[in-house]
Amino acid sequence: MSAVTEASPKALAPRPRGGVVQSVRDSLVVAKRNLIRMLRIPEMIVFGLIQPIMFVVLFTYVFGGSINVPGAPAGSAQAYREFLMAGIFAQTVTFATAGAGAGIADDMHKGLIDRFRSLPMARGAVLTGRTLADLVQTALTLVVLAAVALIIGWRTHENMGSVLAGFALLLFLGYAFSWIGALIGLIVRTPEAATSGGLIWLFPLTFVSNAFVPVNGMPAFLQHIAEWNPFSATVQAARELFGNTIPGREASVTGAWPMEHPIWASLIWSVLIIVVFRTLAVRRYRSATA
Template sequence: MTTFTDAAVIVERNLLTVRRIPTLLISATIQPLMFVFLFAYVFGATFGGGAYREFLMAGIFTQTVVFNAAFTTIGLANDMSAGIIDRLRSLPMSRLAVIAGRVGSDMLLGALGLAVMVVCGLAIGWRIRGSALDAVIAFAIIGLFALAMAWVGAVTGLAAPNVEVAQSLGFLWMFPVTFLSSAFISAQSLPGFLRPIAEWNPVTAVATAARQKFGNAAPPDFPPATGWVAEHAVGYSIGCSLVILAVCIPLSLVLYRRATA
């Protein structure tokens, strides 16, 4: 309970920063809108119009939660550079709470961005074709993956020596992981060795699971998703998220102790 209480204090501290500097909300809200309109109308005109926009939204949701890990990466690196972590370390509080508080506040900002994207998606013609329960499961899968990505961001931020390096390291893994997947295209259309990499990519699994639950089919000229991951997308995406959490939470504590030693 002490850990949860301490983490809640850190969440409140981070959200107060956002309230005092409202421009921090720009990345959480405007950037997702840019991606939605860019891919929906620039790529959509080539890949099938309205059918592609329905296919796209689950990928955009997944891509956004991956990119939101940058908030945690840069936030923790900035706290380390500014000496805030040293002040927190001098207090009788849980080490895990320091990192979990940053993750929690960034998750709340990410949820705001996701809500904005849902409204934007509905405005451009995206619809949830499945049941209400299926939609809840889809958003729960995306939320669990967002939590896993936030902890990956925490590991990256704690491993970086400064904010500039943290930002570079963050985008170094985000772009290939996101774009080498079926977030925006069918993985079956990729050539050679790229295809199995994309098929087993957790981003592909999360996007595929969300599409299945939303009832959003691929455009007619897209090769259908096949293989074990496509057939077990829900279970595989949940399993990947849990494995990432099981690895990154202890690793972040190790890096936290090392960075503050």
């Protein structure tokens, strides 16, 4: 008489393959899947372009003659354009956070993550692939936005290598923030909640900064918050790399280290955000799919 044993579903599930190379391959496969999905839904890209273009036009023509940039002639629209654009670029890459969170929440809601579980793939590849696809979409958005900025009169005053380094820092910050969006998408239950949760904290982060108005006009306590804001560090770094700073003007109002060394501060902040939130997101993903 033979005994029949029934294996548990967990035992029958394919084990994910290990190794860094395999993890990279799996991540690229997931990224390709998300990019193809974006191409099949072009309105996602179009609507993602409308908001930043609106911000550029509105801030330039509505507020451009009213906001004075310290060290520049009073009411100089050109000075404000060059001051503004790094902030608009940074806002654009960070607002992609909401899209990342909504996409992951949608995959969870539709059961797509359960399908990925049945495949022998690295656990973190699903999240990494999604954030890489969002990074590509954000880069395309920046290209279009930069073209619009040039049309309305924005100019850079450094060599091409420095300008490209500025955009690289902006994309690095956007990639870091996409991991915050991934964590939010795994925590909430619906894509709508992920969109709201991904935006609500971004508004104070981006507006209590040096992105749209000079910090010296803020109350003293907000000046310190704004100049230690990771968003502000990347904005200031981009301005320096684009050559959009005012010669002879102090970079910091409060003497904050991130404003005096913005490039290093931007890199440090982005790396810290990736390390912390990628760890939390992957841990949450594993517990959600265990």
